[in-house]
Amino acid sequence: MNDQKSSGTIGLIAAIAAAVAITFALVVVLVQPAQAQQPQTQSNNLEVTPKMAAMTVRQRCSNCHAIAPDVNRFAPPLVGLIGRKAGSFQGFAYSDKIKNLDMTWTAAALNDWLAGTTFKTPDIRQRHVGIAHPELRKAVVAHIATLQN
Numbered sequence: 001m002n003d004q005k006s007s008g009t010i011g012l013i014a015a016i017a018a019a020v021a022i023t024f025a026l027v028v029v030l031v032q033p034a035q036a037q038q039p040q041t042q043s044n045n046l047e048v049t050p051k052m053a054a055m056t057v058r059q060r061c062s063n064c065h066a067i068a069p070d071v072n073r074f075a076p077p078l079v080g081l082i083g084r085k086a087g088s089f090q091g092f093a094y095s096d097k098i099k100n101l102d103m104t105w106t107a108a109a110l111n112d113w114l115a116g117t118t119f120k121t122p123d124i125r126q127r128h129v130g131i132a133h134p135e136l137r138k139a140v141v142a143h144i145a146t147l148q149n
Contacts, residue, residue, distance in 0.1 A: 046133060053139035056131070061144075069149045079147045081105050110141045 057067060057078070066077035076089040084105050087098040103109055114137050117130040131137040 046135065048133070048135040048139045050139060050143065053136065053143040056136060056140050057143050060128075060131075061140075067147055078144050080149050081110070081147070082107060082145045107141050107145060110144065111137060114140065 061067065061078060062073070064073055064075040066073045066079060069077075069079050071077070071079075076092050082105055086101040086103045086105060086109075087094040114128070114131045115134075117128065131140060
């Protein structure tokens with residue numbers, strides 16, 4: 001009986017270790033901050049799907065931003081983002097930098113925003129690590145564009 005418990009525990013530990021390794025590998029490929037003007041050759045052969053883009057938005061954006069109509073979150077909603085003036089959604093305390101941007105969110109502007117990281121920019125409240133993989137970023141932007149009221 002003790003051997004069965006021991007082998008079950010070892011199996012559980014091995015499964016957890018494998019899950020951690022897979023998660024780490026995905027983080028290295030997908031979540032690493034974008035390097036300024038350097039192509040991400042090690043991950044360029046990743047086949048990006050709309051489902052992967054939706055999952056990325058759910059996992060990386062929806063903790064702060066609503067991705068469904070009439071849902072409130074910590075940050076302005078992504079629903080209806082494309083076509084909205086930056087820093088204009090009512091009810092949120094934008095930094096001066098965002099409030100003073102003379103920009104409307106377009107697919108190109110969102111792509112540029114997501115290409116970088118904001119952790120070294122102390123004068124904005126919005127923080128993200130960026131999406132280094134260009135095809136995943138393009139798919140995420142396309143998915144966000146579908147989020148409408």
